[in-house]
Amino acid sequence: MPEPRWIAPDDVTVVQRGPEPGGVRGAYRTFGETLRGLKTTFARVVEGPVTMEYPEQKTPVYPRFRGRHKLHRFEDSGLEKCVGCSLCVAACPAECIRVVAAENTPEHQISAGERYAAVYEINMTRCIFCGYCEIACPFDAITMGNDYELADYSRSDLIFTKEMLLADPLERTPLRREGE
Amino acid sequence: MSGTENTLIQIVKAIVIFAVILQIVPFILYAERKLLGRFQSRLGPNRVGPRGLLQPVADVLKLVSKEQSVPVTAVPWMMALAPLISIVTAVATLAIIPFGAPGAWGGDFGLYGIDVPIGLLYFFAFGSLAFYGLMLGGWSSGSKFSFLGAMRAAAQLISYEVAIGLSLLGVAMTAGSMSLVDIVQDQSEMWFIVPQFVGFLIFMVAGFAESARPPFDLPEADAEIVSGYNTEYGGMRFGSFFMAEYIEVVIISGIATACFLGGWRGPGPEALGPLWVLAKMSLFVFLFIWIRATLPRLRYDQLMSFGWKILLPLATLNVIVTAVLVVVI
Numbered sequence: 001m002p003e004p005r006w007i008a009p010d011d012v013t014v015v016q017r018g019p020e021p022g023g024v025r026g027a028y029r030t031f032g033e034t035l036r037g038l039k040t041t042f043a044r045v046v047e048g049p050v051t052m053e054y055p056e057q058k059t060p061v062y063p064r065f066r067g068r069h070k071l072h073r074f075e076d077s078g079l080e081k082c083v084g085c086s087l088c089v090a091a092c093p094a095e096c097i098r099v100v101a102a103e104n105t106p107e108h109q110i111s112a113g114e115r116y117a118a119v120y121e122i123n124m125t126r127c128i129f130c131g132y133c134e135i136a137c138p139f140d141a142i143t144m145g146n147d148y149e150l151a152d153y154s155r156s157d158l159i160f161t162k163e164m165l166l167a168d169p170l171e172r173t174p175l176r177r178e179g180e
Numbered sequence: 181m182s183g184t185e186n187t188l189i190q191i192v193k194a195i196v197i198f199a200v201i202l203q204i205v206p207f208i209l210y211a212e213r214k215l216l217g218r219f220q221s222r223l224g225p226n227r228v229g230p231r232g233l234l235q236p237v238a239d240v241l242k243l244v245s246k247e248q249s250v251p252v253t254a255v256p257w258m259m260a261l262a263p264l265i266s267i268v269t270a271v272a273t274l275a276i277i278p279f280g281a282p283g284a285w286g287g288d289f290g291l292y293g294i295d296v297p298i299g300l301l302y303f304f305a306f307g308s309l310a311f312y313g314l315m316l317g318g319w320s321s322g323s324k325f326s327f328l329g330a331m332r333a334a335a336q337l338i339s340y341e342v343a344i345g346l347s348l349l350g351v352a353m354t355a356g357s358m359s360l361v362d363i364v365q366d367q368s369e370m371w372f373i374v375p376q377f378v379g380f381l382i383f384m385v386a387g388f389a390e391s392a393r394p395p396f397d398l399p400e401a402d403a404e405i406v407s408g409y410n411t412e413y414g415g416m417r418f419g420s421f422f423m424a425e426y427i428e429v430v431i432i433s434g435i436a437t438a439c440f441l442g443g444w445r446g447p448g449p450e451a452l453g454p455l456w457v458l459a460k461m462s463l464f465v466f467l468f469i470w471i472r473a474t475l476p477r478l479r480y481d482q483l484m485s486f487g488w489k490i491l492l493p494l495a496t497l498n499v500i501v502t503a504v505l506v507v508v509i
Contacts, residue, residue, distance in 0.1 A: 037474040
Protein backbone atom coordinates (compact mmCIF):
# COMPACT_ATOMS: atom_id res chain seq x y z
CA MET A 1 0.00 0.00 0.00
CA PRO A 2 1.56 3.33 -1.07
CA GLU A 3 2.07 6.13 1.49
CA PRO A 4 -0.51 8.90 1.25
CA ARG A 5 1.11 11.98 -0.24
CA TRP A 6 -0.42 14.29 2.34
CA ILE A 7 -2.46 13.99 5.47
CA ALA A 8 -5.90 15.50 4.93
CA PRO A 9 -6.51 18.41 7.32
CA ASP A 10 -9.67 18.53 9.39
CA ASP A 11 -11.53 20.90 7.06
CA VAL A 12 -11.05 18.64 4.06
CA THR A 13 -13.58 15.95 3.34
CA VAL A 14 -11.89 12.85 2.06
CA VAL A 15 -13.94 11.34 -0.73
CA GLN A 16 -14.57 7.69 -0.11
CA ARG A 17 -14.41 5.92 -3.43
CA GLY A 18 -15.97 2.56 -4.06
CA PRO A 19 -13.74 -0.37 -4.88
CA GLU A 20 -12.53 -0.71 -8.44
CA PRO A 21 -14.80 -2.88 -10.56
CA GLY A 22 -13.66 -6.07 -12.22
CA GLY A 23 -11.13 -8.71 -11.26
CA VAL A 24 -11.46 -11.59 -8.89
CA ARG A 25 -12.26 -9.35 -5.93
CA GLY A 26 -14.95 -7.70 -7.98
CA ALA A 27 -16.48 -11.08 -8.75
CA TYR A 28 -16.35 -12.04 -5.08
CA ARG A 29 -18.02 -8.77 -4.11
CA THR A 30 -20.66 -9.28 -6.78
CA PHE A 31 -21.40 -12.72 -5.39
CA GLY A 32 -21.88 -11.29 -1.90
CA GLU A 33 -24.05 -8.45 -3.13
CA THR A 34 -26.13 -10.91 -5.14
CA LEU A 35 -26.86 -12.89 -2.00
CA ARG A 36 -27.79 -9.65 -0.24
CA GLY A 37 -30.14 -8.80 -3.09
CA LEU A 38 -31.72 -12.25 -2.96
CA LYS A 39 -32.33 -11.74 0.76
CA THR A 40 -33.94 -8.36 0.07
CA THR A 41 -36.37 -9.72 -2.50
CA PHE A 42 -37.21 -12.76 -0.40
CA ALA A 43 -38.03 -10.49 2.52
CA ARG A 44 -40.81 -9.03 0.34
CA VAL A 45 -42.33 -12.51 -0.03
CA VAL A 46 -42.27 -12.96 3.74
CA GLU A 47 -43.85 -9.55 4.28
CA GLY A 48 -46.66 -10.33 1.89
CA PRO A 49 -48.23 -8.09 -0.72
CA VAL A 50 -49.41 -4.58 0.08
CA THR A 51 -51.88 -4.39 -2.80
CA MET A 52 -55.29 -2.80 -2.33
CA GLU A 53 -57.61 -4.59 -4.77
CA TYR A 54 -59.21 -1.30 -5.67
CA PRO A 55 -62.71 -1.77 -6.99
CA GLU A 56 -63.36 -4.32 -4.25
CA GLN A 57 -61.32 -2.71 -1.50
CA LYS A 58 -61.20 1.04 -1.24
CA THR A 59 -58.43 3.02 0.29
CA PRO A 60 -59.90 4.54 3.44
CA VAL A 61 -59.65 8.31 3.59
CA TYR A 62 -58.75 10.61 6.45
CA PRO A 63 -61.56 12.56 8.15
CA ARG A 64 -60.37 15.82 6.62
CA PHE A 65 -60.18 14.37 3.11
CA ARG A 66 -61.81 16.73 0.62
CA GLY A 67 -63.98 14.67 -1.68
CA ARG A 68 -67.36 15.19 -3.32
CA HIS A 69 -69.36 18.07 -1.86
CA LYS A 70 -72.47 17.60 0.19
CA LEU A 71 -75.32 20.04 0.86
CA HIS A 72 -77.04 19.68 4.20
CA ARG A 73 -80.52 20.02 5.67
CA PHE A 74 -81.48 20.71 9.26
CA GLU A 75 -82.11 17.36 10.81
CA ASP A 76 -85.17 18.40 12.83
CA SER A 77 -87.10 20.57 10.38
CA GLY A 78 -85.76 19.15 7.13
CA LEU A 79 -85.17 22.68 5.80
CA GLU A 80 -82.13 23.33 3.66
CA LYS A 81 -79.25 25.05 5.38
CA CYS A 82 -78.25 26.93 2.22
CA VAL A 83 -79.76 30.43 2.04
CA GLY A 84 -78.45 31.25 -1.41
CA CYS A 85 -75.98 33.92 -0.24
CA SER A 86 -73.48 33.01 -3.01
CA LEU A 87 -70.46 33.42 -0.72
CA CYS A 88 -69.19 30.06 -1.94
CA VAL A 89 -69.40 31.35 -5.50
CA ALA A 90 -67.28 34.31 -4.52
CA ALA A 91 -64.76 32.13 -2.73
CA CYS A 92 -64.44 29.52 -5.47
CA PRO A 93 -61.11 29.97 -7.31
CA ALA A 94 -62.16 27.64 -10.11
CA GLU A 95 -65.52 29.35 -10.61
CA CYS A 96 -67.33 26.08 -10.72
CA ILE A 97 -70.30 26.92 -8.50
CA ARG A 98 -73.50 28.53 -9.82
CA VAL A 99 -76.16 29.75 -7.41
CA VAL A 100 -79.46 31.38 -8.30
CA ALA A 101 -81.29 32.56 -5.20
CA ALA A 102 -85.04 32.92 -4.76
CA GLU A 103 -87.29 34.27 -1.97
CA ASN A 104 -88.85 31.92 0.54
CA THR A 105 -92.59 32.39 1.00
CA PRO A 106 -94.61 31.10 3.99
CA GLU A 107 -96.36 28.56 1.75
CA HIS A 108 -93.14 27.60 0.04
CA GLN A 109 -90.50 27.47 2.76
CA ILE A 110 -87.34 25.78 1.42
CA SER A 111 -84.59 27.04 3.66
CA ALA A 112 -84.33 28.41 7.15
CA GLY A 113 -83.49 31.98 6.03
CA GLU A 114 -85.27 34.58 3.92
CA ARG A 115 -83.94 33.27 0.63
CA TYR A 116 -82.99 29.84 -0.68
CA ALA A 117 -80.94 28.53 -3.56
CA ALA A 118 -83.27 27.82 -6.45
CA VAL A 119 -80.32 26.57 -8.47
CA TYR A 120 -77.19 25.19 -6.89
CA GLU A 121 -74.79 23.57 -9.33
CA ILE A 122 -71.20 22.47 -8.96
CA ASN A 123 -69.31 21.73 -12.14
CA MET A 124 -67.11 18.83 -11.06
CA THR A 125 -64.99 19.01 -14.19
CA ARG A 126 -63.73 22.38 -12.96
CA CYS A 127 -63.71 21.89 -9.21
CA ILE A 128 -60.22 21.66 -7.74
CA PHE A 129 -61.40 20.37 -4.33
CA CYS A 130 -59.75 23.21 -2.44
CA GLY A 131 -62.53 23.37 0.13
CA TYR A 132 -62.83 27.19 0.10
CA CYS A 133 -66.60 26.90 -0.40
CA GLU A 134 -66.80 24.96 2.84
CA ILE A 135 -64.82 27.64 4.66
CA ALA A 136 -66.78 30.50 3.10
CA CYS A 137 -70.20 29.11 4.00
CA PRO A 138 -71.63 30.90 7.05
CA PHE A 139 -74.21 28.18 7.76
CA ASP A 140 -72.11 25.03 7.14
CA ALA A 141 -74.55 24.24 4.38
CA ILE A 142 -71.88 22.86 2.07
CA THR A 143 -69.13 20.53 3.24
CA MET A 144 -66.62 18.34 1.51
CA GLY A 145 -67.52 14.66 1.70
CA ASN A 146 -65.37 11.54 1.48
CA ASP A 147 -66.18 10.22 -1.96
CA TYR A 148 -63.51 10.26 -4.60
CA GLU A 149 -65.09 8.08 -7.27
CA LEU A 150 -66.39 10.82 -9.51
CA ALA A 151 -65.70 9.50 -13.00
CA ASP A 152 -68.51 9.63 -15.52
CA TYR A 153 -69.06 9.18 -19.22
CA SER A 154 -69.95 12.71 -20.24
CA ARG A 155 -69.07 16.16 -19.01
CA SER A 156 -72.70 17.19 -18.64
CA ASP A 157 -73.16 14.32 -16.15
CA LEU A 158 -70.48 15.90 -14.02
CA ILE A 159 -72.47 19.05 -13.35
CA PHE A 160 -73.92 18.18 -9.95
CA THR A 161 -77.30 19.69 -9.26
CA LYS A 162 -78.74 20.63 -5.90
CA GLU A 163 -80.76 17.40 -5.71
CA MET A 164 -77.63 15.32 -6.26
CA LEU A 165 -75.67 17.27 -3.71
CA LEU A 166 -78.45 17.06 -1.13
CA ALA A 167 -78.93 13.33 -1.51
CA ASP A 168 -76.86 10.93 0.50
CA PRO A 169 -73.95 9.76 -1.66
CA LEU A 170 -74.58 6.31 -3.11
CA GLU A 171 -71.06 4.99 -2.76
CA ARG A 172 -69.72 5.47 0.68
CA THR A 173 -65.97 5.64 1.07
CA PRO A 174 -64.45 4.00 4.12
CA LEU A 175 -63.09 6.42 6.67
CA ARG A 176 -59.70 5.78 8.14
CA ARG A 177 -59.89 4.71 11.73
CA GLU A 178 -57.82 6.19 14.54
CA GLY A 179 -54.17 5.26 14.22
CA GLU A 180 -54.55 3.66 10.79
CA MET B 181 -31.82 -49.89 -21.81
CA SER B 182 -33.03 -48.29 -24.99
CA GLY B 183 -32.11 -51.34 -27.02
CA THR B 184 -34.59 -53.54 -25.19
CA GLU B 185 -37.56 -51.21 -25.58
CA ASN B 186 -39.95 -51.73 -28.42
CA THR B 187 -41.15 -48.95 -30.68
CA LEU B 188 -44.59 -48.70 -29.11
CA ILE B 189 -43.21 -47.98 -25.66
CA GLN B 190 -40.89 -45.36 -27.08
CA ILE B 191 -43.72 -43.61 -28.87
CA VAL B 192 -45.87 -43.65 -25.73
CA LYS B 193 -42.97 -42.27 -23.71
CA ALA B 194 -42.37 -39.51 -26.23
CA ILE B 195 -46.01 -38.46 -26.12
CA VAL B 196 -46.16 -38.59 -22.32
CA ILE B 197 -43.01 -36.54 -21.82
CA PHE B 198 -44.09 -34.05 -24.46
CA ALA B 199 -47.54 -33.70 -22.93
CA VAL B 200 -46.30 -33.43 -19.34
CA ILE B 201 -43.66 -30.82 -20.07
CA LEU B 202 -45.98 -28.77 -22.25
CA GLN B 203 -48.46 -28.80 -19.37
CA ILE B 204 -45.73 -27.68 -17.00
CA VAL B 205 -44.89 -24.62 -19.08
CA PRO B 206 -48.16 -22.75 -18.35
CA PHE B 207 -47.67 -23.52 -14.68
CA ILE B 208 -44.18 -22.04 -14.77
CA LEU B 209 -45.60 -19.01 -16.52
CA TYR B 210 -48.23 -18.66 -13.82
CA ALA B 211 -45.74 -19.31 -11.04
CA GLU B 212 -43.36 -16.78 -12.51
CA ARG B 213 -45.92 -14.01 -12.70
CA LYS B 214 -47.36 -14.84 -9.31
CA LEU B 215 -43.97 -15.09 -7.62
CA LEU B 216 -42.60 -12.00 -9.33
CA GLY B 217 -45.59 -10.22 -7.87
CA ARG B 218 -44.82 -11.49 -4.39
CA PHE B 219 -41.16 -10.55 -4.75
CA GLN B 220 -42.32 -7.03 -5.59
CA SER B 221 -44.95 -6.83 -2.81
CA ARG B 222 -47.70 -7.29 -5.39
CA LEU B 223 -50.36 -9.95 -5.77
CA GLY B 224 -49.67 -10.95 -9.34
CA PRO B 225 -52.42 -11.96 -11.75
CA ASN B 226 -55.65 -12.75 -9.87
CA ARG B 227 -58.46 -11.81 -12.23
CA VAL B 228 -58.74 -14.68 -14.71
CA GLY B 229 -60.19 -17.69 -12.97
CA PRO B 230 -59.75 -18.55 -9.29
CA ARG B 231 -56.55 -16.94 -8.01
CA GLY B 232 -55.69 -16.06 -11.59
CA LEU B 233 -55.03 -19.71 -12.46
CA LEU B 234 -56.43 -19.32 -15.96
CA GLN B 235 -54.09 -16.44 -16.78
CA PRO B 236 -51.74 -18.59 -18.92
CA VAL B 237 -54.74 -19.88 -20.87
CA ALA B 238 -55.81 -16.31 -21.53
CA ASP B 239 -52.26 -15.41 -22.57
CA VAL B 240 -52.04 -18.31 -25.00
CA LEU B 241 -55.50 -17.61 -26.43
CA LYS B 242 -54.44 -14.03 -27.01
CA LEU B 243 -51.26 -15.14 -28.79
CA VAL B 244 -53.10 -17.68 -30.95
CA SER B 245 -55.65 -15.13 -32.08
CA LYS B 246 -53.02 -12.58 -33.11
CA GLU B 247 -52.09 -11.87 -36.68
CA GLN B 248 -48.66 -12.81 -38.05
CA SER B 249 -46.97 -9.80 -39.51
CA VAL B 250 -43.84 -9.94 -41.64
CA PRO B 251 -41.84 -6.77 -42.30
CA VAL B 252 -41.09 -5.85 -45.93
CA THR B 253 -37.36 -6.17 -45.28
CA ALA B 254 -37.68 -9.66 -43.78
CA VAL B 255 -36.90 -13.04 -45.31
CA PRO B 256 -40.30 -14.65 -44.78
CA TRP B 257 -39.48 -18.35 -44.97
CA MET B 258 -36.50 -17.98 -42.68
CA MET B 259 -38.52 -15.91 -40.30
CA ALA B 260 -41.10 -18.68 -40.16
CA LEU B 261 -38.42 -21.34 -39.68
CA ALA B 262 -36.65 -19.68 -36.74
CA PRO B 263 -39.27 -20.26 -34.01
CA LEU B 264 -39.57 -23.82 -35.27
CA ILE B 265 -35.86 -24.42 -34.71
CA SER B 266 -36.11 -22.92 -31.25
CA ILE B 267 -38.99 -25.06 -30.13
CA VAL B 268 -37.86 -28.29 -31.80
CA THR B 269 -34.40 -28.15 -30.26
CA ALA B 270 -35.87 -27.28 -26.88
CA VAL B 271 -38.31 -30.18 -26.95
CA ALA B 272 -35.69 -32.58 -28.32
CA THR B 273 -33.42 -31.89 -25.37
CA LEU B 274 -36.20 -32.90 -23.01
CA ALA B 275 -35.80 -36.48 -24.19
CA ILE B 276 -32.63 -37.09 -22.20
CA ILE B 277 -33.79 -35.83 -18.82
CA PRO B 278 -34.17 -38.89 -16.60
CA PHE B 279 -37.32 -38.90 -14.47
CA GLY B 280 -36.85 -42.24 -12.77
CA ALA B 281 -34.66 -45.30 -12.43
CA PRO B 282 -34.84 -47.86 -15.24
CA GLY B 283 -37.67 -50.21 -14.39
CA ALA B 284 -38.89 -48.09 -11.47
CA TRP B 285 -42.48 -48.39 -12.62
CA GLY B 286 -42.21 -52.07 -13.44
CA GLY B 287 -41.48 -53.49 -16.85
CA ASP B 288 -38.15 -52.96 -18.48
CA PHE B 289 -38.58 -49.40 -19.64
CA GLY B 290 -36.88 -46.37 -18.17
CA LEU B 291 -38.64 -43.18 -17.19
CA TYR B 292 -36.88 -41.00 -19.72
CA GLY B 293 -37.16 -40.38 -23.43
CA ILE B 294 -33.88 -41.92 -24.48
CA ASP B 295 -30.73 -42.84 -22.63
CA VAL B 296 -28.03 -41.89 -25.09
CA PRO B 297 -24.48 -42.76 -24.00
CA ILE B 298 -23.45 -39.22 -24.98
CA GLY B 299 -26.27 -37.52 -23.05
CA LEU B 300 -24.33 -34.41 -22.11
CA LEU B 301 -23.01 -33.94 -25.65
CA TYR B 302 -26.58 -34.28 -26.90
CA PHE B 303 -27.58 -31.50 -24.50
CA PHE B 304 -24.74 -29.25 -25.69
CA ALA B 305 -25.50 -29.96 -29.32
CA PHE B 306 -29.15 -29.03 -29.07
CA GLY B 307 -28.32 -26.11 -26.79
CA SER B 308 -26.10 -24.73 -29.53
CA LEU B 309 -28.66 -25.44 -32.22
CA ALA B 310 -31.30 -23.59 -30.24
CA PHE B 311 -29.38 -20.39 -30.72
CA TYR B 312 -29.72 -20.77 -34.47
CA GLY B 313 -33.39 -20.12 -33.89
CA LEU B 314 -32.66 -16.85 -32.14
CA MET B 315 -29.98 -15.84 -34.63
CA LEU B 316 -31.93 -16.68 -37.77
CA GLY B 317 -35.05 -15.12 -36.34
CA GLY B 318 -33.27 -11.93 -35.44
CA TRP B 319 -31.34 -11.69 -38.65
CA SER B 320 -34.15 -12.55 -41.04
CA SER B 321 -36.54 -10.10 -39.41
CA GLY B 322 -34.82 -7.29 -41.27
CA SER B 323 -34.95 -4.96 -38.31
CA LYS B 324 -32.03 -3.27 -36.59
CA PHE B 325 -33.20 -4.18 -33.12
CA SER B 326 -33.71 -7.80 -34.08
CA PHE B 327 -30.28 -7.85 -35.67
CA LEU B 328 -28.65 -6.45 -32.54
CA GLY B 329 -30.47 -9.02 -30.46
CA ALA B 330 -29.32 -11.80 -32.77
CA MET B 331 -25.71 -10.68 -32.58
CA ARG B 332 -25.91 -10.54 -28.81
CA ALA B 333 -27.42 -14.01 -28.78
CA ALA B 334 -24.52 -15.31 -30.88
CA ALA B 335 -21.89 -13.69 -28.70
CA GLN B 336 -23.56 -14.90 -25.52
CA LEU B 337 -23.83 -18.43 -26.84
CA ILE B 338 -20.17 -18.68 -27.72
CA SER B 339 -19.06 -17.21 -24.40
CA TYR B 340 -21.19 -19.34 -22.15
CA GLU B 341 -21.38 -22.57 -24.12
CA VAL B 342 -17.72 -23.11 -23.28
CA ALA B 343 -18.23 -22.53 -19.58
CA ILE B 344 -21.31 -24.73 -19.40
CA GLY B 345 -19.45 -27.50 -21.20
CA LEU B 346 -16.46 -27.34 -18.88
CA SER B 347 -18.67 -27.20 -15.80
CA LEU B 348 -20.37 -30.46 -16.72
CA LEU B 349 -17.10 -32.05 -17.75
CA GLY B 350 -16.24 -32.32 -14.05
CA VAL B 351 -19.46 -34.26 -13.47
CA ALA B 352 -18.82 -36.49 -16.46
CA MET B 353 -15.33 -37.28 -15.20
CA THR B 354 -16.49 -38.03 -11.67
CA ALA B 355 -19.25 -40.31 -12.92
CA GLY B 356 -17.09 -41.77 -15.67
CA SER B 357 -19.95 -41.49 -18.14
CA MET B 358 -21.78 -38.93 -20.22
CA SER B 359 -25.12 -40.69 -19.99
CA LEU B 360 -27.42 -38.82 -17.63
CA VAL B 361 -28.88 -42.09 -16.32
CA ASP B 362 -25.40 -43.35 -15.46
CA ILE B 363 -24.59 -40.02 -13.84
CA VAL B 364 -27.64 -40.30 -11.59
CA GLN B 365 -26.84 -43.96 -10.84
CA ASP B 366 -23.37 -42.86 -9.77
CA GLN B 367 -24.76 -40.46 -7.17
CA SER B 368 -25.95 -43.24 -4.86
CA GLU B 369 -23.49 -42.30 -2.11
CA MET B 370 -23.27 -38.57 -2.50
CA TRP B 371 -24.96 -36.02 -4.70
CA PHE B 372 -22.49 -34.36 -7.04
CA ILE B 373 -23.38 -30.94 -5.69
CA VAL B 374 -20.94 -31.67 -2.83
CA PRO B 375 -17.77 -32.69 -4.71
CA GLN B 376 -18.64 -30.53 -7.72
CA PHE B 377 -19.90 -27.43 -5.91
CA VAL B 378 -17.86 -25.03 -8.03
CA GLY B 379 -19.03 -26.83 -11.14
CA PHE B 380 -22.61 -26.46 -9.89
CA LEU B 381 -22.25 -22.71 -9.44
CA ILE B 382 -20.68 -22.31 -12.87
CA PHE B 383 -23.36 -24.47 -14.44
CA MET B 384 -26.13 -22.43 -12.85
CA VAL B 385 -24.67 -19.09 -13.93
CA ALA B 386 -23.93 -20.33 -17.44
CA GLY B 387 -27.35 -21.99 -17.51
CA PHE B 388 -29.00 -18.67 -16.87
CA ALA B 389 -27.04 -17.26 -19.80
CA GLU B 390 -27.81 -20.30 -21.93
CA SER B 391 -31.56 -19.90 -21.47
CA ALA B 392 -31.28 -16.12 -21.95
CA ARG B 393 -33.03 -15.49 -18.66
CA PRO B 394 -32.51 -12.38 -16.57
CA PRO B 395 -29.94 -11.16 -15.65
CA PHE B 396 -28.51 -12.54 -18.90
CA ASP B 397 -31.45 -11.65 -21.12
CA LEU B 398 -29.38 -9.43 -23.38
CA PRO B 399 -30.68 -10.96 -26.63
CA GLU B 400 -34.13 -9.64 -25.75
CA ALA B 401 -33.23 -6.72 -23.50
CA ASP B 402 -36.45 -4.79 -23.75
CA ALA B 403 -35.09 -1.59 -22.30
CA GLU B 404 -32.38 -1.24 -24.94
CA ILE B 405 -33.36 -3.12 -28.08
CA VAL B 406 -37.16 -3.28 -27.78
CA SER B 407 -37.41 -7.04 -27.64
CA GLY B 408 -34.25 -8.14 -29.42
CA TYR B 409 -34.50 -11.05 -31.79
CA ASN B 410 -38.28 -11.39 -31.41
CA THR B 411 -39.12 -7.72 -31.94
CA GLU B 412 -40.83 -8.35 -35.28
CA TYR B 413 -42.61 -11.51 -34.19
CA GLY B 414 -46.22 -11.70 -33.17
CA GLY B 415 -48.84 -14.29 -32.47
CA MET B 416 -47.89 -17.91 -32.03
CA ARG B 417 -44.49 -17.43 -33.67
CA PHE B 418 -43.59 -15.22 -30.76
CA GLY B 419 -45.40 -17.76 -28.59
CA SER B 420 -43.04 -20.46 -29.83
CA PHE B 421 -39.98 -18.42 -28.90
CA PHE B 422 -41.57 -17.69 -25.56
CA MET B 423 -42.39 -21.32 -24.92
CA ALA B 424 -38.92 -22.43 -26.04
CA GLU B 425 -37.44 -20.10 -23.46
CA TYR B 426 -39.51 -21.66 -20.70
CA ILE B 427 -38.79 -25.19 -21.89
CA GLU B 428 -35.15 -24.18 -21.80
CA VAL B 429 -35.65 -23.27 -18.15
CA VAL B 430 -37.13 -26.73 -17.55
CA ILE B 431 -34.17 -28.32 -19.34
CA ILE B 432 -31.55 -26.44 -17.36
CA SER B 433 -33.40 -27.36 -14.18
CA GLY B 434 -33.65 -30.97 -15.29
CA ILE B 435 -29.98 -31.26 -16.22
CA ALA B 436 -28.98 -29.58 -12.95
CA THR B 437 -31.23 -32.00 -11.06
CA ALA B 438 -29.75 -35.02 -12.81
CA CYS B 439 -26.13 -33.89 -12.66
CA PHE B 440 -25.94 -32.29 -9.23
CA LEU B 441 -28.99 -33.09 -7.10
CA GLY B 442 -29.13 -36.84 -7.54
CA GLY B 443 -31.94 -36.95 -10.07
CA TRP B 444 -34.71 -39.31 -8.96
CA ARG B 445 -33.05 -40.15 -5.64
CA GLY B 446 -34.95 -39.35 -2.47
CA PRO B 447 -36.70 -41.01 0.45
CA GLY B 448 -39.43 -43.48 -0.36
CA PRO B 449 -39.71 -46.20 -2.99
CA GLU B 450 -38.03 -45.84 -6.34
CA ALA B 451 -41.40 -45.47 -8.06
CA LEU B 452 -41.64 -41.98 -6.54
CA GLY B 453 -38.62 -40.92 -8.61
CA PRO B 454 -40.50 -38.67 -11.07
CA LEU B 455 -42.02 -36.78 -8.15
CA TRP B 456 -38.57 -36.15 -6.70
CA VAL B 457 -37.29 -34.99 -10.05
CA LEU B 458 -40.22 -32.60 -10.42
CA ALA B 459 -39.75 -31.32 -6.86
CA LYS B 460 -36.06 -30.67 -7.39
CA MET B 461 -36.75 -29.08 -10.75
CA SER B 462 -39.29 -26.73 -9.23
CA LEU B 463 -36.62 -25.68 -6.75
CA PHE B 464 -34.48 -24.58 -9.67
CA VAL B 465 -37.41 -22.92 -11.40
CA PHE B 466 -38.03 -20.99 -8.19
CA LEU B 467 -34.37 -19.95 -8.22
CA PHE B 468 -34.72 -18.79 -11.83
CA ILE B 469 -37.67 -16.59 -10.86
CA TRP B 470 -36.03 -15.39 -7.66
CA ILE B 471 -32.93 -14.32 -9.55
CA ARG B 472 -35.06 -12.61 -12.16
CA ALA B 473 -36.79 -10.60 -9.47
CA THR B 474 -33.49 -9.63 -7.88
CA LEU B 475 -30.78 -8.88 -10.40
CA PRO B 476 -30.71 -6.14 -13.03
CA ARG B 477 -29.52 -6.99 -16.53
CA LEU B 478 -25.77 -7.08 -17.13
CA ARG B 479 -24.12 -4.63 -19.47
CA TYR B 480 -22.82 -6.21 -22.67
CA ASP B 481 -19.13 -5.77 -21.77
CA GLN B 482 -19.78 -7.06 -18.26
CA LEU B 483 -21.38 -10.15 -19.76
CA MET B 484 -18.38 -10.76 -21.99
CA SER B 485 -15.71 -10.13 -19.38
CA PHE B 486 -17.58 -12.19 -16.81
CA GLY B 487 -17.88 -15.10 -19.20
CA TRP B 488 -14.32 -15.08 -20.46
CA LYS B 489 -12.36 -13.74 -17.50
CA ILE B 490 -14.16 -15.30 -14.55
CA LEU B 491 -16.28 -18.26 -15.59
CA LEU B 492 -13.98 -19.82 -18.17
CA PRO B 493 -10.80 -19.84 -16.00
CA LEU B 494 -12.81 -21.03 -13.02
CA ALA B 495 -14.39 -23.83 -15.05
CA THR B 496 -11.04 -24.86 -16.46
CA LEU B 497 -9.52 -24.92 -12.98
CA ASN B 498 -12.45 -27.00 -11.79
CA VAL B 499 -11.90 -29.50 -14.59
CA ILE B 500 -8.18 -29.77 -13.88
CA VAL B 501 -8.66 -30.22 -10.14
CA THR B 502 -11.40 -32.79 -10.73
CA ALA B 503 -9.21 -34.66 -13.22
CA VAL B 504 -6.36 -34.82 -10.72
CA LEU B 505 -8.67 -35.97 -7.94
CA VAL B 506 -10.30 -38.62 -10.12
CA VAL B 507 -6.90 -40.01 -11.06
CA VAL B 508 -5.50 -39.88 -7.52
CA ILE B 509 -8.52 -41.34 -5.70
